[in-house]
Amino acid sequence: NIRSHDGKVMEGQKSNASVVNTTEYIPTTQPRVLTFATRPPSGVIVSWHEPETPNGIVRYYIVEYMLEDGSGNKTTLSNVTGLSTPIDGLIPSRNYNVTVRAFTVGAGPAASLSVVADAITPSPPQHI
Numbered sequence: 001n002i003r004s005h006d007g008k009v010m011e012g013q014k015s016n017a018s019v020v021n022t023t024e025y026i027p028t029t030q031p032r033v034l035t036f037a038t039r040p041p042s043g044v045i046v047s048w049h050e051p052e053t054p055n056g057i058v059r060y061y062i063v064e065y066m067l068e069d070g071s072g073n074k075t076t077l078s079n080v081t082g083l084s085t086p087i088d089g090l091i092p093s094r095n096y097n098v099t100v101r102a103f104t105v106g107a108g109p110a111a112s113l114s115v116v117a118d119a120i121t122p123s124p125p126q127h128i
Contacts, residue, residue, distance in 0.1 A: 025056060027058070030111035031100045031101070034048045036113060044087050059104060094117070096116065
């Protein structure tokens with residue numbers, strides 16, 4: 001029903017409903033709000049939010065990391081299905097660049113974050 005400006009209720013012609021499916025595309029925005037927390041003894045947990053415009057169903061995330069100074073190899077974690085992942089085996093007190101990309105039918109743009117694994121200082125011996 002449609003109510004006109006003068007308050008009268010008028011019945012209009014009904015239209016047929018249409019269902020349209022659009023095809024998926026790669027995300028046009030990167031994952032949002034990248035954060036990290038330390039994970040002793042030599043790791044971090046990186047977390048993020050889904051891209052604002054995923055353009056489809058995010059199937060998984062691709063997480064890559066390497067030392068910021070460019071030494072060492074890039075490591076890729078493919079098929080990360082949640083919104084966080086642990087990264088272990090980092091060199092303590094060294095900065096790493098971490099990138100996260102969402103994958104629908106292809107990989108979208110990367111979001112990046114600088115992380116550092118804390119150096120763990122052993123506790124002093126007890127009861128000697």
